Amino acid sequence: xxxxxxxxxxxxxxxxxxxxxxxxxxxxxxxxxxxxxxxxxxxxxxxxxxxxxxxxxxxxxxxxxxxxxxxxxxxxxxxxxxxxxxxxxxxxxxxxxxxxxxxxxxxxxxxxxxxxxxxxxxxxxxxxxxxxxxxxxxxxxxxxxxxxxxxxxx
Amino acid sequence: xxxxxxxxxxxxxxxxxxxxxxxxxxxxxxxxxxxxxxxxxxxxxxxxxxxxxxxxxxxxxxxxxxxxxxxxxxxxxxxxxxxxxxxxxxxxxxxxxxxxxxxxxxxxxxxxxxxxxxxxxxxxxxxxxxxxxxxxxxxxxxxxxxxxxxxxxxxxxxxxxxxxxxxxxxxxxxxxxxxxxxxxxxxxxxxxxxxxxxxxxxxxxxxxxxxxxxxxxxxxxxxxxxxxxxxxxxxxxxxxxxxxxxxxxxxxxxxxxxxxxxxxxxxxxxxxxxxxxxxxxxxxxxxxxxxxxxxxxxxxxxxxxxxxxxxxxxxxxxxxxxxxxxxxxxxxxxxxxxxxxxxxxxxxxxxxxxxxxxxxxxxxxxxxxxxxxxxxxxxxxxxxxxxxxxxxxxxxxxxxxxxxxxxxxxxxxxxxxxxxxxxxxxxxxxxxxxxxxxxxxxxxxxxxxxxxxxxxxxxxxxxxxxxxxxxxxxxxxxxxxxxxxxxxxxxxxxxxxxxxxxxxxxxxxxxxxxxxxxxxxxxxxxxxxxxxxxxxxxxxxxxxxxxxxxxxxxxxxxxxxxxxxxxxxxxxxxxxxxxxxxxxxxxxxxxxxxxxxxxxxxxxxxxxxxxxxxxxxxxxxxxxxxxxxxxxxxxxxxxxxxxxxxxxxxxxxxxxxxxxxxxxxxxxx
Numbered sequence: 022x023x024x025x026x027x028x029x030x031x032x033x034x035x036x037x038x039x040x041x042x043x044x045x046x047x048x049x050x051x052x053x054x055x056x057x058x059x060x061x062x063x064x065x066x067x068x069x070x071x072x073x074x075x076x077x078x079x080x081x082x083x084x085x086x087x088x089x090x091x092x093x094x095x096x097x098x099x100x101x102x103x104x105x106x107x108x109x110x111x112x113x114x115x116x117x118x119x120x121x122x123x124x125x126x127x128x129x130x131x132x133x134x135x136x137x138x139x140x141x142x143x144x145x146x147x148x149x150x151x152x153x154x155x156x157x158x159x160x161x162x163x164x165x166x167x168x169x170x171x172x173x174x175x
Numbered sequence: 176x177x178x179x180x181x182x183x184x185x186x187x188x189x190x191x192x193x194x195x196x197x198x199x200x201x202x203x204x205x206x207x208x209x210x211x212x213x214x215x216x217x218x219x220x221x222x223x224x225x226x227x228x229x230x231x232x233x234x235x236x237x238x239x240x241x242x243x244x245x246x247x248x249x250x251x252x253x254x255x256x257x258x259x260x261x262x263x264x265x266x267x268x269x270x271x272x273x274x275x276x277x278x279x280x281x282x283x284x285x286x287x288x289x290x291x292x293x294x295x296x297x298x299x300x301x302x303x304x305x306x307x308x309x310x311x312x313x314x315x316x317x318x319x320x321x322x323x324x325x326x327x328x329x330x331x332x333x334x335x336x337x338x339x340x341x342x343x344x345x346x347x348x349x350x351x352x353x354x355x356x357x358x359x360x361x362x363x364x365x366x367x368x369x370x371x372x373x374x375x376x377x378x379x380x381x382x383x384x385x386x387x388x389x390x391x392x393x394x395x396x397x398x399x400x401x402x403x404x405x406x407x408x409x410x411x412x413x414x415x416x417x418x419x420x421x422x423x424x425x426x427x428x429x430x431x432x433x434x435x436x437x438x439x440x441x442x443x444x445x446x447x448x449x450x451x452x453x454x455x456x457x458x459x460x461x462x463x464x465x466x467x468x469x470x471x472x473x474x475x476x477x478x479x480x481x482x483x484x485x486x487x488x489x490x491x492x493x494x495x496x497x498x499x500x501x502x503x504x505x506x507x508x509x510x511x512x513x514x515x516x517x518x519x520x521x522x523x524x525x526x527x528x529x530x531x532x533x534x535x536x537x538x539x540x541x542x543x544x545x546x547x548x549x550x551x552x553x554x555x556x557x558x559x560x561x562x563x564x565x566x567x568x569x570x571x572x573x574x575x576x577x578x579x580x581x582x583x584x585x586x587x588x589x590x591x592x593x594x595x596x597x598x599x600x601x602x603x604x605x606x607x608x609x610x611x612x613x614x615x616x617x618x619x620x621x622x623x624x625x626x627x628x629x630x631x632x633x634x635x636x637x638x639x640x641x642x643x644x645x646x647x648x649x650x651x652x653x654x655x656x657x658x659x660x661x662x663x664x665x666x667x668x669x670x671x672x673x674x675x676x677x678x679x680x681x682x683x684x685x686x687x688x689x690x691x692x693x694x695x696x697x698x699x700x701x702x703x704x705x706x707x708x709x710x711x712x713x714x715x716x717x718x719x720x721x722x723x724x725x726x727x728x729x730x731x732x733x734x735x736x737x738x739x740x741x742x743x744x745x746x747x748x749x750x751x752x753x754x755x756x757x758x759x760x761x762x763x764x765x766x767x768x769x770x771x772x773x774x775x776x777x778x779x780x781x782x783x784x785x786x787x788x789x790x791x792x793x794x795x796x797x798x799x800x801x802x803x804x805x806x807x808x809x810x811x812x813x814x815x816x817x818x819x820x821x822x823x824x825x826x827x828x829x830x831x832x833x834x835x836x837x838x839x840x841x842x843x844x
Contacts, residue, residue: 022834024287033829039713040693046247049276057288060295060829061277063248065757065817068775069801077823081830095684097691097713098800099777108805133713134696140281 068101302828327355329721
């Protein structure tokens, strides 16, 4: 996104309800500032993260995607974040083949008490993506909605 | 079905949101979003006027969906869902955009950025909400039994309140007796009433209560289920004494030839036997055999306790028992751990003989303790003439614990009083700040000032036995900067007491994980809300009470124990609890029976129906994490309220061009 003439990344965040969304809430209640680049979506668990969500966000113009969950071993649903790690590894492999830079899609952990770490993660990722520049996949992606086909056959 | 009609409400939250977000602009812009029938801004949406606005608009404008952009859904989602429900809407046709915690409060100096982010979040919510489906919350029956984990004063209070109301309580305690830390203390501040005198009647009540099953020397191993219907596996460690036969007469531990240093109850100052009862008033009264030290388990010989037992209650071959209990609610009252003073080497604990911890002093001054209540040095006979009490040991110090342990000021004052009363010694209290904040505490501090205790304001840098002058010879020298006078002091004393801080239990994170409760950055359990919901947790049906939630004294622990009990009693009397309908369901007509989801579920909630060759979710076991939904290769598992369509629409909505005046001009056509 171009704001006031300069490139400002848009990062779509997927935050789990129990740890990282609460960390973001804590960053808010404790007034720990971070760049206004993150637009976050709440999911119950990182285990719910369908890799196509990440692709959709990038397709729609996101410059980066930040997935955050509970620390390994601390998942509210016991093991959802481990499932997320595995899917993330596969997704990254695909994205690498598509030529996407490593920093654009990241997976991190923040417990409900880690407002500071949450704010730092967003700030760090913002700097990394600023250095990379816009992704602009929206213009390099086929115009048709890939899911529209599926719906049409029903 | 007719087109959706969405109402959008953007909250100012006084200045909390409006100071960083252009609220009016966000509301005007939101009006252009697809299907938005009405968009308003409001000073306080959570106030009754804000809620009434929603109710009025739903009726007048025939709204089908509602979006409120205000604070975190963890704060007010319930409030607005209820407002929607009041005007006959299904509460799940509501969505919230968090523009306070996630926008105005974190981007206070970036008005454009915060406003743009707020627009994106509102757009996401509008795009998402039109895909929402009406959901019916699940009602489940609440089992009236309750599990209380931890038999300290907080757990005892909670158990008694619930049991007195006529409902059954299982109390699980790790140690052989209930009582917790309070049972080790001598006097309680500020009234100086005897700790045992006020605690032991309650312990006795727990032990003899018809509605309490006491499981001491036991630990919870597994917790399954959900609020109202938890199944808990408890390991009851083998006492090796038959509780049905034992009378607690005491001849076994009198005759047992093995003396063991008691590091738990006597804080390393006294001894117990290899078969022992932790303290005379222990509940239950039965002893336990310590197999690590018992001769029989080393050489196969001795069996002295068996020989002297009149009722033949000794069972050398007893094994751990596994109990499965069903409960509706759980109270965690697992207490605290005392800061290990060895971690501050310059204070010399463990190296300098006459440096004591607060717990050691409690035992020293306790009439039932190892010295029969005599305050003496480590040699067991010398009465100290000068005593230094160091406050804030391991607390309020970024190297150890940044939190204030809340009790040390008052217990240090209590120690000063007891030392003076019992020995007439000169007492120096070294403090950073005095924090006697509760009822009667400040008065107690003034009493101590009048009694002649010397207070020196300053953090002690070192305690040493290296003398610089003849009067320091053979003494412990406390070195400290007196910050009120502005000079360095060396105070020679005979005895030093370290007021050790309170820390979370060493295994609090594992215990928390077992029960679905998370720990804060200090390691104490996190409550649902720090002010308004201090005993509930993010897991429905699991409550926390006492020092496991944060350092606190006896009155506060008792209050929390009773508060947790009150919360539980209200659900028991209601008989039912409403669960979020966030559950997975499988479209069986399209399921290929690949069984990939079966192994995904951490709760074994997905069964494979053999004759139909499809998978099926058991809604009572499903907790709605959505891991199976993401895993299904045919995308035929629906995660209610977090469906594929809803989340995809939310992504599309969040990515709209917020800088454009009317990003939907084309789409709307």
